[in-house]
Amino acid sequence: MRWSGRNIGLTALLFVATIAAWEAVVRVFQIPVFILPAPTQVGMALYRGLASGVYLDHLKYTLLETLLGFIVGSALGFFLGTAVAMNRYVEFFFYPYIIMFQSLPKVALAPLIVVWFGLGLTSKVINAALVAFFPLLVNTMVGLKSADEDRVSLMRSLAASDQQIFWMLRLPNALPFVMAGLDVAMIFALIGAIVAEFVGAQRGLGMLIQSMNFNMDVSGQFSILLILSLVGLILNRIIMLIRRRVMFWDPSEKSALEPATDDVAAPRVGRVVAARAKEGVTP
């Protein structure tokens, strides 16, 4: 689908119609505000929160937790994934634990983390990092190991050292996988931060949702959900932008441009595997 004038018009119309229907249903059936607030009430809550600066304060804090957790978690995931992929001893001794830990719902650790690291920033960053860690670990591992056999043979026939094969072949080859991992890790980090705030925090949007829930302020909760989904969208777009920059050579990044002519189609296998590597990972 293209963003033609007609499509933009239709999209806007659909959006307005949905909001209007929601408003109408709430008013006609007189649904109490602590069950489902009307869009106008959500809008007002959003305005109040933003105008008073309260939301922005908490948003900044949650964003800080998310980004720090994302950076720490994905860096650790990347390095450990590299170690596991490149060293069979590390793989042999550590991989079973990694698999065990991976099948655990990481958010279930949040209460423990808060007990151990307190109500402040540290526990949120650790929780976010813990959840963001696995997509990077798994994808880096798969990416580094998926270097095409023929390409490895070529490097060997050129008398390349193992280091050269790593830097010139395996690492660039793993990039699409790593980027797919970062994509997931970003959203996971946000989830990790919010869940840790639910468990115990003094600041942050998760904490705000929790306290609004106690006060039956459903409109307020809706307004924060709105902010959170926008934040998630923006963070995802940023990763996509970086991905397009880093992987300018990946044919799936420019599907509009097809290879010159005949037979050998550019491989798209990488993306499929990368997508598969994501599946096994849960927050």
Place this chain on the structure above:
Amino acid sequence: MAPVTTEAIAVHDLSKSYATRDGAVVALDRTTFDVAEGEFVSVVGPSGCGKSTLLKILAGILPASSGDARLRGTLIDGPRRDIGVVFQSPVLFPWRTVLDNVLLPVDVQRLDRGRYARVGADLLGLVGLRGFEQRYPWELSGGMQQRVAITRALVHDPAMLLMDEPFGALDAMTREHMNLELQRIWMERTKTVLFITHSIPEAVFLGDRVLVMTPRPGRLMDDVRVALPRPRSLDVMNTPEFGRHVHHIRALFNVKGGVDA
């Protein structure tokens, strides 16, 4: 060709067997042959005749079980820098431009990039890819990609060029065209070439000699000298002499009953 004086490749009593669950399988059995400097030698045989094994041993990425292979007098006992290999698929790195792909051996062997960038650009001109230096592999057709692979194998001026069914993945038309191109490139840059294929006409068309191999165990059965004058055009395939060579080689396979190509 000019009279032959030195041996570029000397293979002596070369064998390779693999251990499998059902015991050892002999892929290559006591093979002996020489290739003269600047000579173009085709190796033809059906699948499983050990021709890829032979190539991997010569490329130094597979150790032989017994016997030895020498390149310009020195034993091949591991990967070495004076060999260029072209595989069945182009094996280009999609994150490198065409020129950077060509310069991969230069990067791996830490040679002077500035000097070889000129060599690479010249070679790309020779294979008909002038102006494509800064393109990426996905922008090229299969035939063009294989030309890049050939250029890459030539850029560091290796003593020998090993080609493992390099045009096997191309359609028939592109393949004939690439055969002509390869002959032209070879005549301009006289190189010792070992060209592996399972197409008998391709082997006869390109080779000064054709080594005929049979499968199970892979063994050298005949060494056919092809004296057709060069440069050969595609029309040479219609001459009686060409037909005689093709017929002779095919008959060898039929006797062995191992032909599947």
